[in-house]
Amino acid sequence: MKKTTQLIVSLVVAALAIYYTLRNVSLVELMESFRHINTLYLLPATGIVALTFVLRAYRWRLLLAPVKQVKVSELASPLMVGFMASVLPARAGELVRAYLLGKKHNLSFVASFATIVVERLFDMIMLMLLFGWILLFHSDIFNSGVAFSGLAIRDLAFNFGLFTLVVLGGLIGFIFLLAFQHDKAVALVRWLTRILPDKWQTKIEQFLATFSQGLAVVRDGTALFKITLASAGVWTLIVLQYYPLYLAYDLQTLSAESMIFLTVLVAIMITALPTPAFLGSMNAAVLIALHDVMGEAEVAAVSFGFVSWAINFGVIFAGGLYFILHDHISFKNLVDIEK
Numbered sequence: 001m002k003k004t005t006q007l008i009v010s011l012v013v014a015a016l017a018i019y020y021t022l023r024n025v026s027l028v029e030l031m032e033s034f035r036h037i038n039t040l041y042l043l044p045a046t047g048i049v050a051l052t053f054v055l056r057a058y059r060w061r062l063l064l065a066p067v068k069q070v071k072v073s074e075l076a077s078p079l080m081v082g083f084m085a086s087v088l089p090a091r092a093g094e095l096v097r098a099y100l101l102g103k104k105h106n107l108s109f110v111a112s113f114a115t116i117v118v119e120r121l122f123d124m125i126m127l128m129l130l131f132g133w134i135l136l137f138h139s140d141i142f143n144s145g146v147a148f149s150g151l152a153i154r155d156l157a158f159n160f161g162l163f164t165l166v167v168l169g170g171l172i173g174f175i176f177l178l179a180f181q182h183d184k185a186v187a188l189v190r191w192l193t194r195i196l197p198d199k200w201q202t203k204i205e206q207f208l209a210t211f212s213q214g215l216a217v218v219r220d221g222t223a224l225f226k227i228t229l230a231s232a233g234v235w236t237l238i239v240l241q242y243y244p245l246y247l248a249y250d251l252q253t254l255s256a257e258s259m260i261f262l263t264v265l266v267a268i269m270i271t272a273l274p275t276p277a278f279l280g281s282m283n284a285a286v287l288i289a290l291h292d293v294m295g296e297a298e299v300a301a302v303s304f305g306f307v308s309w310a311i312n313f314g315v316i317f318a319g320g321l322y323f324i325l326h327d328h329i330s331f332k333n334l335v336d337i338e339k
Contacts, residue, residue: 083319117171118217126232
């Protein structure tokens with residue numbers, strides 16, 4: 001019942017976001033915009049999106065190296081199936097990835113999950129660096145007075161940035177404490193959970209012991225440096241995926257700050273508005289960034305949003321479905337992970 005309620009709510013949010021995106025654009029105008037796209041640029045856009053997952057798989061191999069040596073090609077299946085689960089209702093992608101990796105390579109689910117947590121921390125750091133770059137060198141972007149559902153984009157962005165910094169700081173601090181001062185970390189958790197029954201505290205401590213095994217990479221400075229470079233590469237590609245689409249639509253704001261702002265705003269919106277497959281939330285972000293802030297034609301921004309969404313979702317869904325069929329992965333097992 002809870003999952004059904006979540007699905008209904010997310011579908012309603014998606015519908016409202018799509019309505020917001022299409023409210024001033026007719027279907028005829030949208031179809032006409034699609035017909036005027038320079039389709040030659042869609043192939044490199046798709047290639048860049050696909051390449052981000054290759055680099056993600058390489059980064060995951062670096063994160064897993066202290067726990068177990070796994071080839072990049074062997075990580076493609078859990079990575080793509082996990083990302084497919086992430087964009088569908090319930091967002092169980094990280095759990096699916098950890099489950100599939102552990103099952104395929106005989107690794108602890110908890111230790112596998114720990115490497116994914118560290119991966120997400122690096123993604124958060126890179127996103128905050130992009131956000132900081134916009135604030136330092138192009139803060140005027142946030143002074144446009146643009147609002148979404150009555151909330152100023154400037155306030156939404158700043159609140160998101162502040163919340164992310166707090167969460168990021170707390171997670172980094174705890175992970176490093178767990179990696180370098182395990183006993184102190186356990187003592188802190190024991191103090192925070194002191195009101196729980198003893199059996200629950202014991203289970204939590206056992207979880208932390210296994211979880212810390214997946215944090216071995218944190219103690220390796222060389223590995224962290226390589227992971228940082230790989231993360232920078234991943235997010236460079238995430239930004240650059242929009243470049244061919246800018247050319248396909250012959251947009252006037254072909255600049256680094258425009259693409260970085262678009263990347264940051266998409267990240268904010270898909271986090272603030274968790275919709276199935278990011279449909280609606282991603283479209284609204286593109287409309288706000290390209291039309292409301294950058295001044296591009298509204299129909300072009302709406303069309304751009306749908307094409308960009310289709311490319312991202314298409315790569316994820318095609319890759320995930322291929323590996324589900326290739327590896328004979330049970331849909332039932334994937335659904336059970338969410339329960």
